[in-house]
Amino acid sequence: MISETLGYANFKCDRPVNTPDTSRQVIIVGAGPSGAMAAWKLAQAGCDVVILDAKTFPRPKPCAGWITRTALHSMELNETTYPHLLVPITRVAIGLEEGLHITAWPRPVSYGILRHELDDFLLQRAKAAGAKVYLGQRVDRVEFLKDAVSLSVGTSRIQGELVIGAGGATCPVARASQGKDLWKQRTMVCSQMSETRIGMERLQGSGLDTGLPVLFPEPECDGYAWYFTKGDFLNIGVGALKTGPGIPFRRHRFLERLRRDGILPPSWTLAPFTGHSYAVWRGLRHDLTGRHHLLVGDAAGLARDFSGEGIGMAVQSGSLAASYGIAKLAGHNNLTNYTQEIARIHGTGLLSKIGTMMEKIPLSLRRPLINGFCRAPWLRRRVIMEGIFLAGCDTP
Numbered sequence: 001m002i003s004e005t006l007g008y009a010n011f012k013c014d015r016p017v018n019t020p021d022t023s024r025q026v027i028i029v030g031a032g033p034s035g036a037m038a039a040w041k042l043a044q045a046g047c048d049v050v051i052l053d054a055k056t057f058p059r060p061k062p063c064a065g066w067i068t069r070t071a072l073h074s075m076e077l078n079e080t081t082y083p084h085l086l087v088p089i090t091r092v093a094i095g096l097e098e099g100l101h102i103t104a105w106p107r108p109v110s111y112g113i114l115r116h117e118l119d120d121f122l123l124q125r126a127k128a129a130g131a132k133v134y135l136g137q138r139v140d141r142v143e144f145l146k147d148a149v150s151l152s153v154g155t156s157r158i159q160g161e162l163v164i165g166a167g168g169a170t171c172p173v174a175r176a177s178q179g180k181d182l183w184k185q186r187t188m189v190c191s192q193m194s195e196t197r198i199g200m201e202r203l204q205g206s207g208l209d210t211g212l213p214v215l216f217p218e219p220e221c222d223g224y225a226w227y228f229t230k231g232d233f234l235n236i237g238v239g240a241l242k243t244g245p246g247i248p249f250r251r252h253r254f255l256e257r258l259r260r261d262g263i264l265p266p267s268w269t270l271a272p273f274t275g276h277s278y279a280v281w282r283g284l285r286h287d288l289t290g291r292h293h294l295l296v297g298d299a300a301g302l303a304r305d306f307s308g309e310g311i312g313m314a315v316q317s318g319s320l321a322a323s324y325g326i327a328k329l330a331g332h333n334n335l336t337n338y339t340q341e342i343a344r345i346h347g348t349g350l351l352s353k354i355g356t357m358m359e360k361i362p363l364s365l366r367r368p369l370i371n372g373f374c375r376a377p378w379l380r381r382r383v384i385m386e387g388i389f390l391a392g393c394d395t396p
Contacts, residue, residue: 024161026049027151028164029173030299034166038322039126040125040322042326043129049130052134052137052153054138057120060115065114065228068390069111087111092214093214094384103381139167139172142173143176145159163292174300187280189278190246190277191278196233196271198234199232208229211229212229216257223244236255279298281301281303292335294335321338
């Protein structure tokens with residue numbers, strides 16, 4: 001039985017396993033940007049594709065909520081074709097003890113978005129192209145067979161000629177393919193975020209600059225905190241390597257700083273903080289393919305080092321995976337080339353090497369070094385902003 005909720009088909013786990021809907025050409029596990037992008041491309045090519053996700057949409061998603069121009073264009077969108085909140089970003093500030101250091105550009109280099117709107121839009125677009133979307137369905141088990149991949153969803157099973165793992169850092173396809181070594185092979189980051197509807201009038205009246213992301217290096221120099229106003233919303237968060245102090249402690253410390261500096265009025269009640277973990281890309285650590293599966297986005301460990309930006313890499317990998325999937329279904333391609341192409345595109349990462357070296361420098365030396373980069377206008381623009389947070393973008 002299929003029922004419709006919010007425009008999506010809900011896959012019922014008690015569906016008999018011998019029904020036609022339990023065998024598909026392509027199954028995508030995860031309905032975020034990478035999975036939705038892959039589904040859209042595959043559906044446009046006429047492939048029989050289904051998306052499974054444990055969550056229901058629209059969903060809250062821990063994210064700072066800004067995307068680069070390159071990421072927007074990779075989604076085949078622009079300022080006029082995306083129908084939801086899209087706040088142009090022409091300035092970014094770094095907050096140090098003495099105040100804000102602002103870098104500006106003559107035209108937008110990024111855009112502020114609401115993740116629940118973006119993710120829902122991309123998923124609806126894939127559905128409109130012909131992909132079937134089953135939400136609220138957790139994949140419990142993944143088995144790699146000789147000629148297919150079998151997934152257990154509740155009491156039912158579904159098989160696909162090709163499975164794309166797009167279920168984030170804990171994607172069951174990634175865990176099944178890599179086993180217990182998956183986490184050992186990756187450099188993990190933890191983050192927490194709150195996105196609260198304050199109202200544009202209240203935000204402007206508070207003195208907060210609308211559309212200006214403000215970044216604060218963590219005292220341990222292993223991550224950063226931020227606040228960002230966009231439309232009616234205030235986004236506050238913190239992210240850092242998993243090896244340092246816990247995120248709840250960092251969050252409390254940052255909120256105290258914002259209140260102490262008069263940035264966050266004590267009368268404002270923030271939405272609950274939500275968190276997640278993800279891996280940053282520091283070169284190819286493990287295979288991203290098998291005979292009948294591909295990994296994309298966070299499931300493949302694709303987030304930029306230092307900045308943690310993952311939406312751009314997610315949609316790019318989703319689009320690339322779709323092209324390999326289309327070729328495989330036509331009998332023209334070997335999926336193993338996908339891993340090599342991802343490695344070629346993103347490389348071992350100069351920033352990753354710098355990051356590994358920085359972590360070995362004593363904190364007493366690392367902190368003034370990073371703060372010095374943030375204070376120097378040319379270094380802040382070319383290295384911190386355009387080299388890290390806007391990497392891969394054609395900045396003016």
